[in-house]
Structure formats: C-alpha cells, structure tokens
Amino acid sequence: MLKILQKIMAVGTVTEAWDAGEAPERFRGRVAPAGGSCAACGACVAACPVGAIEADGDTVTVNQRACIFCGRCVERCERGLLTQTGDYKLAELGGQLLGEAVRAEIARTLGRSLHIRHLDVGSCNACDFELNQLLSPVYDLQQYGVDFVASPRHADLLMVTGVVTRNLTQALLMTYEATPSPRLVMAVGACAASGRTFGADNYAVRGGADALVPVDVYVPGCPPRPQALLYGILLALGRIEQA
Amino acid sequence: MMIKTFVVKAENLRAAANACASRSRHGLLAMFACDERISTGSYAIYCLFDGRKPDGLVTVKGLVPAEGPLEFPSLTPVIPAAAWYEREIFDMFGIKPTDHPELRPLVLHENWPSGLHPLRKDFDPAREVPEADKPFPMLHAHGEGVFEVPVGPIHAGIIEPGHFRFSQAGETILRLDAKLFFTHRGIEKAVEGLTPDEAFPMVERICGVCSVSHALSFSQALEGLTGTSIPERAKWIRVLTAELERLYNHVGDIGNLSAGMGFQVAVSNGARLKESLLRLNEAVTGNRYLRGMVVPGGVAMDVTGKLCREIGAALERFEPDFASLVGLMRENDAFLNRVDTTGIVPFAAARDLGVVGPAARASGVDWDMRRDKPYGGYGELDFAVPVRHSGDVAARLWVRVDEVPQTVRLIRQALERLGAAGPELAAAVPPAPAWGAGAGWSESARGANLHWLMMDDDNRIWRYFVRSASYPNWPALTVAAPGNIIPDFPLINKSFELCYACLDR
Numbered sequence: 001m002l003k004i005l006q007k008i009m010a011v012g013t014v015t016e017a018w019d020a021g022e023a024p025e026r027f028r029g030r031v032a033p034a035g036g037s038c039a040a041c042g043a044c045v046a047a048c049p050v051g052a053i054e055a056d057g058d059t060v061t062v063n064q065r066a067c068i069f070c071g072r073c074v075e076r077c078e079r080g081l082l083t084q085t086g087d088y089k090l091a092e093l094g095g096q097l098l099g100e101a102v103r104a105e106i107a108r109t110l111g112r113s114l115h116i117r118h119l120d121v122g123s124c125n126a127c128d129f130e131l132n133q134l135l136s137p138v139y140d141l142q143q144y145g146v147d148f149v150a151s152p153r154h155a156d157l158l159m160v161t162g163v164v165t166r167n168l169t170q171a172l173l174m175t176y177e178a179t180p181s182p183r184l185v186m187a188v189g190a191c192a193a194s195g196r197t198f199g200a201d202n203y204a205v206r207g208g209a210d211a212l213v214p215v216d217v218y219v220p221g222c223p224p225r226p227q228a229l230l231y232g233i234l235l236a237l238g239r240i241e242q243a
Numbered sequence: 244m245m246i247k248t249f250v251v252k253a254e255n256l257r258a259a260a261n262a263c264a265s266r267s268r269h270g271l272l273a274m275f276a277c278d279e280r281i282s283t284g285s286y287a288i289y290c291l292f293d294g295r296k297p298d299g300l301v302t303v304k305g306l307v308p309a310e311g312p313l314e315f316p317s318l319t320p321v322i323p324a325a326a327w328y329e330r331e332i333f334d335m336f337g338i339k340p341t342d343h344p345e346l347r348p349l350v351l352h353e354n355w356p357s358g359l360h361p362l363r364k365d366f367d368p369a370r371e372v373p374e375a376d377k378p379f380p381m382l383h384a385h386g387e388g389v390f391e392v393p394v395g396p397i398h399a400g401i402i403e404p405g406h407f408r409f410s411q412a413g414e415t416i417l418r419l420d421a422k423l424f425f426t427h428r429g430i431e432k433a434v435e436g437l438t439p440d441e442a443f444p445m446v447e448r449i450c451g452v453c454s455v456s457h458a459l460s461f462s463q464a465l466e467g468l469t470g471t472s473i474p475e476r477a478k479w480i481r482v483l484t485a486e487l488e489r490l491y492n493h494v495g496d497i498g499n500l501s502a503g504m505g506f507q508v509a510v511s512n513g514a515r516l517k518e519s520l521l522r523l524n525e526a527v528t529g530n531r532y533l534r535g536m537v538v539p540g541g542v543a544m545d546v547t548g549k550l551c552r553e554i555g556a557a558l559e560r561f562e563p564d565f566a567s568l569v570g571l572m573r574e575n576d577a578f579l580n581r582v583d584t585t586g587i588v589p590f591a592a593a594r595d596l597g598v599v600g601p602a603a604r605a606s607g608v609d610w611d612m613r614r615d616k617p618y619g620g621y622g623e624l625d626f627a628v629p630v631r632h633s634g635d636v637a638a639r640l641w642v643r644v645d646e647v648p649q650t651v652r653l654i655r656q657a658l659e660r661l662g663a664a665g666p667e668l669a670a671a672v673p674p675a676p677a678w679g680a681g682a683g684w685s686e687s688a689r690g691a692n693l694h695w696l697m698m699d700d701d702n703r704i705w706r707y708f709v710r711s712a713s714y715p716n717w718p719a720l721t722v723a724a725p726g727n728i729i730p731d732f733p734l735i736n737k738s739f740e741l742c743y744a745c746l747d748r
Contacts, residue, residue: 007508026544120397122427124426125451125743125744126448128401128402129495165428166427168404170354197444202432205429
C-alpha cells in the first residue's frame with residue numbers, strides 16, 4: 001500500500017493540454033503541394049497505394065480521408081513538388097454537423113458531455129490502441145466530460161474504426177440501431193473514413209463506415225494520433241473552431 | 244533460408260506429415276493450400292516444419308489433382324495443431340480434409356454462400372457475393388443445470404471483435420468456443436497480382452501492433468527468394484525497430500493485465516509508460532506504430548546519432564520507472580492471488596497445439612525464433628530467453644516482465660553497432676524467380692509470425708500466406724479457460740494478448 005502511494009506521489013500529474021504533444025520532425029501528416037510547376041507525370045497518382053491522389057492536368061489533390069500517410073507520393077514526385085507537413089488536425093465535419101441548426105440542437109441536447117461507444121468493424125487494431133491511449137492519464141479524456149461507455153444504449157457517438165468487413169456488417173447495423181437519437185457517428189482513421197486500405201475489389205470488405213451508416217465526423221490518420229482524435233471530438237462538440 | 248520439399252500424393256499427406264512432425268522439434272508450424280492448377284494441374288497443400296539447420300524449413304507438399312477428388316486425409320487426428328489450418332483450407336479452397344473431427348466453417352461466416360471459395364484463382368474478387376444465412380455451429384456442453392453465456396462480437400471495452408460461447412455450470416466454465424475472423428479483410432487475396440512494392444502497405448497493416456514483425460517476415464521471405472542481402476546498417480535499425488515494437492507492446496500488456504482485476508494504479512502507470520514509448524516510436528519513424536521504417540531490401544530511414552542519443556536517454560528514464568511499476572505487482576498479495584494458478588496451459592497442450600511466443604515460454608516450451616532460427620542481426624547479439632513452467636496467467640505475465648530488460652539490452656546493442664555501420668540503408672531487390680517460393684519469420688511480441696510467398700512469372704504475388712503468432716495461440720485459450728470462473732476470463736484472455744487482426748487477416 002505504501003509503495004502504491006509512493007508511486008502515485010512520485011509520478012504526480014502527467015495530464016497535458018490536448019494538443020501539447022507536438023508532432024516530431026519525422027511525423028508524416030498532411031501532404032501538401034509545395035508550389036512549382038507540375039509535369040503532370042502521374043508518378044504520385046501511381047505511387048499511392050490507396051488511390052487517394054487525383055491529378056487534373058497540373059493540379060494535384062489528396063483525399064485526406066483515404067490517405068494512409070505513407071509518404072510514397074512525396075518520395076516519388078519527380079520534381080519534389082509535394083511535401084509532408086506535420087499537420088494532423090485534419091478532422092472534418094459531415095452529415096448532421098454541417099447544418100448550423102442541427103449542430104446547435106445537438107450541442108443543446110448533448111451539452112458538454114458526450115458518451116462514446118467504440119465499434120471495431122474491421123480495424124488492424126492501431127486505431128483501437130489510440131482510442132485506449134485517450135484514457136491514459138496523459139490525455140485523460142474524462143476531463144472534457146467525454147467517456148467511453150460499455151453499451152450503445154448509453155452512447156451519443158459511435159467511434160467506428162476499420163474498413164467495414166462482411167463479417168461485421170450486421171454488428172455495425174445493429175449497434176447503430178441500438179444507439180438512441182440524436183446520435184453521431186465518427187469514422188476514425190483511413191479505413192473507416194474511406195474503406196480503401198485493402199483494395200477496391202475485395203470480397204471481404206464493404207467499404208468505409210459511410211457505405212452503411214451516415215457519418216458526421218471524419219478523422220483521417222493511419223492511425224490518427226491521440227491529439228488528432230481529441231481535435232475531432234472537440235470539433236464535433238463545437239468546443240473548438242476548425243483549424 | 245533453405246526449404247527442403249517433399250512432394251507426395253494427397254492420399255499420402257498424413258503419413259508423410261506425421262513422419263516429419265515426429266522428427267521435428269516443434270511439430271507443425273503452418274499449413275495452407277495454394278492454387279497451382281496453372282503450373283502443375285493441381286492444388287497443393289503445404290505443411291511446414293522446423294528444419295535441422297537454423298535457417299531451414301522442411302515442407303511436405305501434397306498434390307490434389309484439379310479434376311478431383313478435392314480431398315486429402317486430415318492430419319488433425321494425429322497432429323492436433325492442424326485443426327484450424329484444415330478448416331481454413333476447406334473454407335478458402337473447398338478442399339476437404341477427410342476424417343477431420345470437427346469440420347465447421349472458420350473464416351467465412353453464415354453470410355457466405357456455400358460452394359464459393361475466395362482463394363481459388365477462378366474466384367473473381369470483383370464479383371458480387373449474395374448474402375446467405377446458413378448455420379454456424381458452435382460447440383456446447385450438455386447436462387442438467389448447464390447454461391450458455393454468449394459474449395461479443397462487440398465487447399464492453401475498447402477491444403477487437405470476437406464471439407465467445409461459454410458453457411457454464413454456476414460460475415465455472417465447462418467449455419469455451421470462439422467464433423473469430425470478424426475482422427477478416429481478405430488481405431491474402433487482395434495482394435495477389437500486386438508487385439511486392441504495391442503490396443507492402445497492406446502487409447504493414449495486417450496488424451497495427453505487430454506491424455514491424457509482419458513487415459520483417461514479408462521482407463525476409465522476399466529477400467530470401469531473390470537472394471538480396473541487406474546492408475549492415477539496415478540490419479541494426481531493423482533489430483532496433485523490432486525491439487521497440489516488443490517494448491511498447493509488453494509494457495502496455497503488463498499494465499493492461501491489471502485492468503482485468505481493477506488495479507487502477509498499475510493500469511494508469513502502464514498506459515503512461517506506453518505513451519512515452521509510442522512518442523519515442525513517432526520520433527524515430529514518424530509513426531507511433533513504427534510504420535514506414537522496414538522496407539524490402541533494408542530500411543527507409545536512418546537512425547541518426549541524435550536519435551540514438553534520444554533513445555538511450557529514454558531507456559535511462561524508462562528502466563527505474565518500469566521496475567517500480569513491476570514492484571507494485573510483485574509485492575501485492577491481492578494481485579498475486581488473482582494471477583497465480585489461473586488459466587493454466589499445460590506443457591503438453593502448448594506443445595501439441597504449436598503455441599508460440601511468451602504464451603509457449605510460460606508453459607515451458609523454450610523456443611524463440613530470434614535465438615533458435617536467427618534472422619537479421621539476432622545471431623550476433625547477446626540476450627537471454629526467459630522461460631517459466633507453471634503455464635498460468637502469472638507465468639505469462641512474468642515472462643513478459645523478464646523479457647523487457649532483455650529487449651532493452653538488445654536495443655542498446657543495436658545502437659552500439661549502428662555507430663560502426665556504413666551509411667547504406669537499403670539494397671535493391673531484384674525480381675523474384677518465376678514460381679519461386681520463400682518463407683520469412685520474425686518473433687513478434689506475441690510469438691513467431693511466419694509468412695510464405697510464391698511469386699508468378701511476372702514478379703507479382705501468386706500466393707501469400709500469413710501465419711501470425713495468434714493463430715496457434717487462440718486454441719490454447721480454449722484449453723486455459725475451462726475450470727476457471729467467468730470473472731477470471733478477461734484476465735486469462737489478456738494474459739495471452741491475442742491479436743484478432745493478425746489472425747483474421
């Protein structure tokens with residue numbers, strides 16, 4: 001018992017502000033055009049393993065929801081026109097959260113508190129590990145009035161990780177149905193946000209979360225770091241502004 | 244890597260495999276099928292065994308002629324470790340292991356129509372597969388007062404999906420059956436027809452938390468097949484990355500085990516320590532789960548002197564912190580009372596099921612691929628392999644705890660050798676020989692991940708088989724649980740640290 005108390009006192013408080021953990025130099029975040037003239041060679045499009053890059057003449061756009069942040073496009077651009085930034089605040093609102101009136105209604109109903117049910121519909125477990133880290137004392141999710149709950153019956157938000165597999169389709173639909181309205185769905189990570197990580201024609205995969213249920217928040221990343229998840233949660237609650 | 248192959252007719256597969264199993268130290272390592280109708284006019288059933296040479300494997304290949312009958316005598320009655328592999332072969336290829344004691348579906352659930360086998364080459368992945376609703380039989384116990392507790396696939400915590408069926412008498416578990424493969428993403432099919440470079444991002448994403456191990460096993464299979472030798476510097480960076488993976492997994496798992504009994508101080512401290520290691524991973528590789536470092540031919544990034552010093556300093560801070568966390572467990576009677584003698588896997592069961600990793604070493608199976616089938620730079624490094632014999636939750640915990648200082652030693656040795664290694668990071672990987680097959684393995688935090696690869700005549704993947712550490716370890720859970728009470732199940736389950744994503748692929 002004394003040892004336990006000693007350990008608690010020695011460690012002290014380790015909780016950080018939500019975005020205090022800065023991305024290190026090597027972190028691979030949003031891919032951005034660095035300027036300069038594109039040769040329209042298509043190397044970046046061909047290099048992307050998930051088809052996240054579209055080139056229209058010399059204009060290149062990266063679909064952040066599908067991007068797995070591998071950096072191959074940056075590496076293989078002949079003219080070095082793409083750079084990988086440290087930007088991880090990539091969450092975007094969709095669905096119900098796009099309408100101001102509905103957003104206000106959701107904010108009024110849910111208030112400052114939000115109960116989350118996690119749902120793995122075909123994840124590699126990396127996103128799930130990051131959700132678990134949100135509960136570590138470093139991030140201390142509960143300090144925001146937000147917590148994970150054991151049942152969809154108690155949940156306001158479903159955090160969906162993974163591509164929707166054939167074998168989890170029923171679980172996703174039943175969990176969604178079991179969640180009382182108003183309910184929100186967050187697609188966490190490239191798999192849930194795009195469904196493209198394991199190829200387009202796959203007998204075992206149905207697609208991203210929005211192939212089956214309406215999605216209100218997309219959090220890109222492979223996996224999204226905990227700060228990116230907190231950004232998405234706080235954005236959905238209207239507690240911070242879009243970066 | 245040397246693979247010695249014996250080719251036999253399907254009807255002789257059981258006898259040939261049994262002869263190899265009785266001569267090898269570890270029995271059946273893996274078993275899978277391959278559609279080789281295009282080159283040999285047959286399907287092939289491959290059974291992999293440990294070879295005498297440290298880098299050797301012995302393969303028994305049974306030919307099942309395409310014109311039928313599509314069957315072979317099941318190995319399961321003589322080699323229990325074959326049970327799941329054979330169920331998977333029946334699902335994915337429709338080749339029947341005759342006399343299999345419980346031939347029920349494994350990978351394809353009730354939603355999948357009968358008679359469709361996705362790993363056959365004539366199965367078009369783009370085709371629409373109609374919804375089915377066939378039965379999915381589960382095992383039960385019968386008797387007066389026996390009842391059943393179904394759990395999952397969606398669990399109360401943040402965990403991967405699996406369905407458990409407990410047959411109970413009061414609180415005591417009589418029998419446990421698991422329905423898994425919920426996160427089956429068809430990865431083995433998805434990489435077919437891709438070049439190794441195109442397939443690699445999927446390989447790294449088989450499992451989020453064994454990412455390095457899978458990347459290593461795949462790379463080594465390909466490097467062996469193409470005769471590529473990796474630069475000295477890549478060798479030590481690979482050891483460093485693989486051991487960083489073991490470290491954050493073990494520390495997280497040790498902390499998490501305490502969640503199974505509500506010992507919150509240990510849970511919090513484990514999560515805090517794990518967070519510091521994940522941040523170190525992000526600094527070294529740009530990804531908290533170490534993705535993007537290991538590539539076929541070597542590594543993608545250097546570990547600079549500055550990063551080496553950062554890692555060294557992080558280890559200095561980590562060691563006393565971790566030791567005091569473990570101290571909280573070692574001297575806590577309430578904790579020890581829960582873990583001692585709970586969820587026992589006897590030595591014979593561990594050996595018969597081919598259990599690997601800390602789960603095997605906790606039951607007295609003294610086997611670690613890093614030492615016994617050395618790959619990369621491990622043969623040149625100095626480390627011990629901790630073994631326990633009680634086979635309970637405590638043994639699995641203490642094996643992990645004892646491995647942590649060994650991992651720290653390995654990281655320090657890798658850092659030291661990096662200082663003297665040349666600057667080259669990766670060698671070019673030449674095209675693979677047509678229809679060549681290679682195997683690669685690595686010891687993940689959960690045990691050996693074994694990959695097998697066959698390339699076609701255009702340097703594209705023809706067949707890729709992944710035997711993750713969790714594959715042989717899952718059935719051990721159904722041995723460990725009976726006789727215990729349901730409230731101890733989360734603890735028993737956590738002590739194995741089984742991956743669903745790794746298994747399901």
